[in-house]
Amino acid sequence: MDFAHILLVSFAGGILALDATSAGQFMVSRPLVAGVLTGSLLGDPAQGLLVGALLELYLLVSFPVGGARFPEGPTATVVAVASSLATPAAGAVPIAMAVGLVWGQIGGWTITGLRRLNGHLVPEPAEAGAGPRRVVTAHLGALSLDFLRGALVTVSGVLVGGYIVRATVEAWPISASDSIGLILVGGAVSLGILLRSLGGFKRRKAVFAVGMALGLAVVRFL
Amino acid sequence: MSTVLPRKSLGSVFARSFLVQGSWNYHTMLGSGFAFAILPVLRVLSGGDRKRLDASVRRHLEHFNAHPYLVDLALGATIRLEADGEDEETVHRFKAAVRGPLGSVGDSLVWGSWLPAVSLVSLASVWMGASPAVAALIFLVLYNLGHLFLRIWGFRTGLREGRSVARYLGMSGLGAWTERLRFLAAGLLGLAVGAILAGEGGLADAGPVWGILSVVAFVCGLLVGHRVWRPTAVALVSAVALLATWGFVV
Numbered sequence: 001m002d003f004a005h006i007l008l009v010s011f012a013g014g015i016l017a018l019d020a021t022s023a024g025q026f027m028v029s030r031p032l033v034a035g036v037l038t039g040s041l042l043g044d045p046a047q048g049l050l051v052g053a054l055l056e057l058y059l060l061v062s063f064p065v066g067g068a069r070f071p072e073g074p075t076a077t078v079v080a081v082a083s084s085l086a087t088p089a090a091g092a093v094p095i096a097m098a099v100g101l102v103w104g105q106i107g108g109w110t111i112t113g114l115r116r117l118n119g120h121l122v123p124e125p126a127e128a129g130a131g132p133r134r135v136v137t138a139h140l141g142a143l144s145l146d147f148l149r150g151a152l153v154t155v156s157g158v159l160v161g162g163y164i165v166r167a168t169v170e171a172w173p174i175s176a177s178d179s180i181g182l183i184l185v186g187g188a189v190s191l192g193i194l195l196r197s198l199g200g201f202k203r204r205k206a207v208f209a210v211g212m213a214l215g216l217a218v219v220r221f222l
Numbered sequence: 223m224s225t226v227l228p229r230k231s232l233g234s235v236f237a238r239s240f241l242v243q244g245s246w247n248y249h250t251m252l253g254s255g256f257a258f259a260i261l262p263v264l265r266v267l268s269g270g271d272r273k274r275l276d277a278s279v280r281r282h283l284e285h286f287n288a289h290p291y292l293v294d295l296a297l298g299a300t301i302r303l304e305a306d307g308e309d310e311e312t313v314h315r316f317k318a319a320v321r322g323p324l325g326s327v328g329d330s331l332v333w334g335s336w337l338p339a340v341s342l343v344s345l346a347s348v349w350m351g352a353s354p355a356v357a358a359l360i361f362l363v364l365y366n367l368g369h370l371f372l373r374i375w376g377f378r379t380g381l382r383e384g385r386s387v388a389r390y391l392g393m394s395g396l397g398a399w400t401e402r403l404r405f406l407a408a409g410l411l412g413l414a415v416g417a418i419l420a421g422e423g424g425l426a427d428a429g430p431v432w433g434i435l436s437v438v439a440f441v442c443g444l445l446v447g448h449r450v451w452r453p454t455a456v457a458l459v460s461a462v463a464l465l466a467t468w469g470f471v472v
Contacts, residue, residue, distance in 0.1 A: 022244045025290055027337070027365050032344055036358040045354035050423070053348045053357070058458075060341055061451060063333035071455070091466065098462035101455050118247035122254035125283040131276045132261055135283070139258040142245035171469035181432025184418065184425055186458040188436040189450055192443025194338055195411055201444055204408035211409035215416020218350055 010155040016074035017150020029074035031055035038081040057187030076104025083161030091172020094179045103157035225305045234262035250285045257282040289328020291372045298380020299387040335403035340365040342410040349421030
C-alpha cells in the first residue's frame with residue numbers, strides 16, 4: 001500500500017471513529033458499512049464486504065452504550081480490511097481479522113483514555129470562566145482529538161497488520177474455505193448471545209425457526 | 223410567559239444535537255455536550271446580557287446522560303422550560319428526572335433492538351448474494367430512517383410537551399415498540415442464520431465439521447450470554463496465531 005492510500009484509510013479511520021460515538025452516529029462506522037467503504041477506497045469492495053460482514057458477526061453484540069468499554073468497531077474494520085489486502089492469499093482474511101480484533105481492543109482503551117482526558121478539558125459547572133466560548137472550544141477540541149485518535153490508531157494498525165499478514169500468510173496451513181469456517185464458528189457465538197438477549201430460545205423459537213426456514217428457502221430457490 | 227424562539231436557533235440546536243457526545247467524559251458525561259447543543263437558544267433567551275448567558279451555560283454544564291438519539295427529547299423539553307421562564311430548580315429537577323429513563327429506553331430500543339434487527343437484514347443479504355453497495359445501502363437507509371425519525375419526533379415532542387414529556391414518554395408506547403422489534407429481530411436472526419448456513423461462502427461451503435462446531439458455538443453463546451464474547455474473540459485470535467506459527471515452523 002502506498003503512502004497516499006495509507007493517508008486515505010487513516011483519514012477514513014478518523015472519520016468513522018467519530019461517527020461511532022462523538023458525531024452523528026449514522027452508523028457508517030458499523031463493520032459491514034465501514035468494510036465496504038474501506039474496500040472501495042482500496043479498490044476491492046468485495047473483500048471489504050467479506051471482512052466487514054465477518055467482523056459485523058462478531059461485533060453484533062457490542063454497542064456504543066454510554067460509558068461502556070467496548071472494542072472499537074470502525075478502526076478494527078479499517079485495519080482488518082486494509083491488512084487483508086496486503087497480500088492476496090487464503091490466510092490473509094483470518095490473520096487480518098485477528099489483527100483487527102486486537103486493534104479494536106486497543107482502540108477501545110484509547111477511547112477510555114480520551115474520555116478521561118475530556119474530563120479535564122471540559123469546564124466545571126462551578127468554574128467562573130465557564131462561558132459559551134470556553135464550552136465551544138472544549139467541545140470542538142474534544143471532537144478533534146477523537147478524530148486524531150481514530151486516525152492514529154488506524155494508521156498504526158494498518159502498518160502493523162500489513163506487516164504481520166505479509167510475514168505469515170505464505171505459511172498459512174489451511175484452505176480459504178476452512179479459514180472462513182473457523183471465523184464463522186466464532187461468529188456463531190455472537191449469534192447465540194444475540195438470540196439470548198432478544199428473549200431466549202424458548203420465547204423466540206417459533207419466529208426464529210420461521211426466519212431460518214425463510215433464509216434457507218431464499219438461498220436455495222432464488 | 224413563553225418566548226417565541228427563531229426557527230434558525232431551534233434548527234441550530236437540533237443540528238448540534240448530532241455532536242452531543244463529542245466531549246463525553248466520566249465526570250459530567252453528556253453535560254458539556256448538552257450545554258454546547260442548547261447554546262444557540264440560550265443566546266436568544268439571554269437577550270444580549272453576557273452575565274445571564276454565562277450563568278445559564280454553567281447551569282447546563284451539570285452532569286447529564288441519555289441515549290444520544292433521545293437527547294433531542296430532553297433538549298426540546300428543556301428549551302420549552304427555559305422559554306417559558308421556569309426557574310433554575312425546576313429545569314434542574316426536570317433534567318435529573320428524565321436522564322435515567324431516556325438512557326434505558328433508548329438503549330433497549332435502539333442498541334438492543336433496532337440496530338441488531340437492521341444489521342441482521344444486511345448480514346442476511348450478504349450471504350444471499352447482495353453486492354457490496356446494496357448490502358451497505360440496505361443497512362444505512364433502513365437504520366437511519368429509524369434514527370432520524372426518533373430524533374425529529376423527540377425534538378418536536380419535547381418542544382411541544384415541555385415538562386409533561388416524562389408522562390408522554392410513558393404513554394408513547396416505546397416499551398411496546400421495543401418488544402415488537404425484539405420479536406422481529408429474532409425472526410431476522412433466523413433469516414441470517416439460514417442464509418449463512420446455505421449461502422455462497424457460508425457454512426455449507428466450509429464443510430460439515432465447521433457446521434457442527436458452529437452449532438456448538440451458537441448454543442454456547444445462547445446458554446452463557448455476553449460473558450462468553452471476550453473469551454471467544456481471544457480464542458479466535460489465539461487459534462489464528464497458533465496456525466500462523468505452526469505453518470511458519472513446519
